[in-house]
Amino acid sequence: MPKLIIDDITVEVAEGTTLLEAAQSVDIPIPHFCWHPALGRAGACRVCAVKLLDGPVKGIQMSCMLPAQEGMVVSTTDPEAVAMRRHVIEWLMINHPHDCPVCDEGGECQLQDYTIAGGHGIRRYSGKKRTHVNQYLGPYIEHEMNRCIQCYRCVRYYQEYAGGTDFGVMGSAGRVYFGRFQEGQLESPFSGNLVDICPTGVFTDKTARFRARYWDYDMAPSVCPGCSLGCNTTPVARYRELLKTVARRNDAVNGWFICDRGRFANSAVNAPLRPRHAVVDSRESCVEDALDTLLLRIHALGELHGPGSIAVVGSSRMAQEAAELLPQLALRIAAGALCYRTTRKESTETSSFVELVHTGSSASQQDVRKSDCIVVYGCDPLNEAPMMAMAIRQAWRSGATVYVIEHKITLPCEFTLRATLDDVPLAEAERPVIICNLSAETDQLDKLLEGHSRLKIAPLFPAANSFGTALLMREHGAISLEEALADGEIKGIISIEADIPAALLGKIPFVAALDWQATATVQAAQIVIPTTAWVEMNGSYINYEGRAQHFSKVMNPGVPVKGLDPAGHPPHIHRSTATGGEALPARQLLARLIKLLDDGNRGLS
Amino acid sequence: MIPETMRQELQDRISSAITNREAAVDVMKALQTHYGWLTDEAVVEAAGLLGLSPLQVEELATFYEMIYRRPVGRYVIHVCDSISCWSMGGESLLRQIAGLLKVTVGATTPDGLFTLLPCCCLGNCGQAPAMMIGNSIYGGVTSLEKATDILHQHRRNT
Numbered sequence: 001m002p003k004l005i006i007d008d009i010t011v012e013v014a015e016g017t018t019l020l021e022a023a024q025s026v027d028i029p030i031p032h033f034c035w036h037p038a039l040g041r042a043g044a045c046r047v048c049a050v051k052l053l054d055g056p057v058k059g060i061q062m063s064c065m066l067p068a069q070e071g072m073v074v075s076t077t078d079p080e081a082v083a084m085r086r087h088v089i090e091w092l093m094i095n096h097p098h099d100c101p102v103c104d105e106g107g108e109c110q111l112q113d114y115t116i117a118g119g120h121g122i123r124r125y126s127g128k129k130r131t132h133v134n135q136y137l138g139p140y141i142e143h144e145m146n147r148c149i150q151c152y153r154c155v156r157y158y159q160e161y162a163g164g165t166d167f168g169v170m171g172s173a174g175r176v177y178f179g180r181f182q183e184g185q186l187e188s189p190f191s192g193n194l195v196d197i198c199p200t201g202v203f204t205d206k207t208a209r210f211r212a213r214y215w216d217y218d219m220a221p222s223v224c225p226g227c228s229l230g231c232n233t234t235p236v237a238r239y240r241e242l243l244k245t246v247a248r249r250n251d252a253v254n255g256w257f258i259c260d261r262g263r264f265a266n267s268a269v270n271a272p273l274r275p276r277h278a279v280v281d282s283r284e285s286c287v288e289d290a291l292d293t294l295l296l297r298i299h300a301l302g303e304l305h306g307p308g309s310i311a312v313v314g315s316s317r318m319a320q321e322a323a324e325l326l327p328q329l330a331l332r333i334a335a336g337a338l339c340y341r342t343t344r345k346e347s348t349e350t351s352s353f354v355e356l357v358h359t360g361s362s363a364s365q366q367d368v369r370k371s372d373c374i375v376v377y378g379c380d381p382l383n384e385a386p387m388m389a390m391a392i393r394q395a396w397r398s399g400a401t402v403y404v405i406e407h408k409i410t411l412p413c414e415f416t417l418r419a420t421l422d423d424v425p426l427a428e429a430e431r432p433v434i435i436c437n438l439s440a441e442t443d444q445l446d447k448l449l450e451g452h453s454r455l456k457i458a459p460l461f462p463a464a465n466s467f468g469t470a471l472l473m474r475e476h477g478a479i480s481l482e483e484a485l486a487d488g489e490i491k492g493i494i495s496i497e498a499d500i501p502a503a504l505l506g507k508i509p510f511v512a513a514l515d516w517q518a519t520a521t522v523q524a525a526q527i528v529i530p531t532t533a534w535v536e537m538n539g540s541y542i543n544y545e546g547r548a549q550h551f552s553k554v555m556n557p558g559v560p561v562k563g564l565d566p567a568g569h570p571p572h573i574h575r576s577t578a579t580g581g582e583a584l585p586a587r588q589l590l591a592r593l594i595k596l597l598d599d600g601n602r603g604l605s
Numbered sequence: 606m607i608p609e610t611m612r613q614e615l616q617d618r619i620s621s622a623i624t625n626r627e628a629a630v631d632v633m634k635a636l637q638t639h640y641g642w643l644t645d646e647a648v649v650e651a652a653g654l655l656g657l658s659p660l661q662v663e664e665l666a667t668f669y670e671m672i673y674r675r676p677v678g679r680y681v682i683h684v685c686d687s688i689s690c691w692s693m694g695g696e697s698l699l700r701q702i703a704g705l706l707k708v709t710v711g712a713t714t715p716d717g718l719f720t721l722l723p724c725c726c727l728g729n730c731g732q733a734p735a736m737m738i739g740n741s742i743y744g745g746v747t748s749l750e751k752a753t754d755i756l757h758q759h760r761r762n763t
Binding site: 165166167168169170171172173175177180181182 | 657663664
């Protein structure tokens with residue numbers, strides 16, 4: 001463990017740590033462009049210069065390239081180092097346009113920050129600038145090559161980290177160009193990370209271009225609802241519109257990146273068809289009245305068909321807080337069934353896997369990245385949970401062997417096909433991981449887990465909170481809606497963010513739906529009460545490995561200002577909520593409903 | 606489309622290499638000789654032969670200055686503009702040849718015979734200033750006469 005001094009602070013770091021990281025560990029920031037924690041160093045930008053005053057190396061050095069060594073005395077504030085950094089910035093800025101106010105990256109641009117921090121304010125260069133022709137890279141990413149400072153982050157990320165082959169670096173010297181062979185949509189399912197990784201505005205999110213500045217963003221730490229991995233995100237909103245989503249670092253989960261499916265998924269939140277106000281019998285109503293009517297209908301159904309005629313149906317996409325309240329609601333209305341799944345198959349599959357994960361043998365994405373032997377068993381990570389495929393690639397890059405049990409899939413790395421699980425030399429591996437989905441035989445996995453103490457399992461569940469709701473299913477003996485409807489006793493369904501197939505809904509006389517999406521259930525329901533999307537509330541999801549993760553409220557619910565009729569905006573009637581902003585988190589609606597039921601039972605209503 | 610025999614030869618060359626990428630320059634040069642320059646079609650063909658994506662071939666093709674991604678004349682004149690040649694008059698050599706051929710640097714003569722390009726080091730620093738025409742290298746090109754002679758030689762050979 002080398003011990004060194006950086007700006008008069010003694011630092012002890014692990015062997016192999018770079019000076020830049022050593023300085024960061026004691027909160028001394030050193031400017032950098034090409035170095036990135038996920039990509040390592042390239043020594044391409046020369047902006048992280050520091051001066052070594054004493055020790056084994058002396059003079060100006062690039063702090064990202066030099067491993068910390070015993071006895072080094074480093075100064076980041078030495079006039080020579082400061083001048084070097086200032087000159088490098090000036091030189092990187094030679095071809096860069098001085099037009100931050102009209103650039104979409106302005107305000108969240110590393111180059112802008114370091115240019116200002118480096119003290120380069122006035123351009124001395126009066127020559128012609130190098131210019132490039134931009135390429136069309138698809139509907140998601142805008143290309144602006146004139147802004148490029150040749151840090152090589154994009155190409156190192158795209159080809160090395162993510163395994164893409166259709167984007168790279170061409171030319172040499174002053175003609176270096178980052179792009180594709182021919183214009184066209186980027187093929188990698190992880191291409192959106194180019195936006196995050198570019199230290200300036202070469203790649204920007206086309207879906208949110210010129211919509212807002214960084215300091216106007218509504219932002220909060222959130223979790224992606226796209227699949228069961230629970231990748232950490234920061235959604236960005238403005239004027240009640242979800243503009244974009246950026247990756248949020250979590251070393252145990254997604255690392256630095258997210259997949260495109262999770263990133264470019266704003267449309268559901270902004271959808272014009274979203275239920276925005278309560279509806280009773282196809283007529284617009286308010287939440288209070290809708291809840292009252294719901295109570296009356298519950299009583300009426302109970303009187304008509306007797307107790308047990310209503311099913312309370314949740315789903316695996318609802319937040320854990322709301323899911324926890326469903327059993328209480330079911331108890332109070334003497335529901336005939338409590339369901340979190342629609343089909344029998346889903347129901348049995350998830351239950352058995354929750355048992356499996358409970359043994360403490362689940363593998364996080366970090367476990368997968370650090371594994372030396374990965375078995376992909378009967379699942380398709382790239383389609384079911386793309387970031388898992390990315391994690392597999394990182395393990396492969398570090399030398400892991402990847403086995404695929406006879407199955408037609410693609411992965412962003414090389415792999416070996418094996419006929420069965422028994423053909424994989426699990427016993428020889430140090431940190432083996434099996435990645436499967438719920439179609440796998442749990443008995444077989446159980447046996448393997450017993451036989452191999454180091455073995456971990458990553459079961460890919462179908463949705464963000466499949467695991468959390470499965471825990472509740474086990475605790476409360478919930479059954480699938482399919483089973484609940486089998487005997488024909490159920491005459492009413494209260495659906496809370498559930499996607500119920502039309503075939504199951506057809507025979508039910510009464511349906512109430514609490515949802516934020518315009519699902520078929522919402523369309524069929526007599527009572528609709530809008531709930532908030534995950535970005536509009538606080539809540540938690542429990543991911544496939546049993547990791548509970550909190551997500552915070554990013555924005556207020558309501559119809560996005562963009563697209564509103566200018567005559568009606570701002571509204572001319574005073575009201576405390578925004579247009580279409582009556583939606584409440586499902587957990588609040590459920591709590592109210594439960595309270596109303598309790599009050600009613602005590603004769604207060 | 607390249608002839609089948611050529612495809613076979615290139616495939617043999619690739620299979621004798623330790624990694625496919627190692628043979629990339631040879632494959633690109635062969636295709637360039639065949640087509641006259643490395644056409645877009647040739648890049649795609651090279652990618653197919655090498656098991657790389659067209660972009661990955663393009664990365665290499667655009668890096669090397671003797672792989673031509675635009676049409677060139679029958680002879681490409683590379684005049685070194687690197688430090689040794691520059692200090693020995695490489696700059697004026699380039700200017701003189703441009704004058705002799707009546708073309709600007711980077712252009713091709715109207716008869717399609719010569720393309721004039723600057724290049725960065727021919728590994729002939731000991732005999733600066735140096736230039737290269739086709740596969741022949743010329744050192745110590747310090748006089749207009751010598752340059753004229755060399756160009757005439759190539760004109761005569763056609």
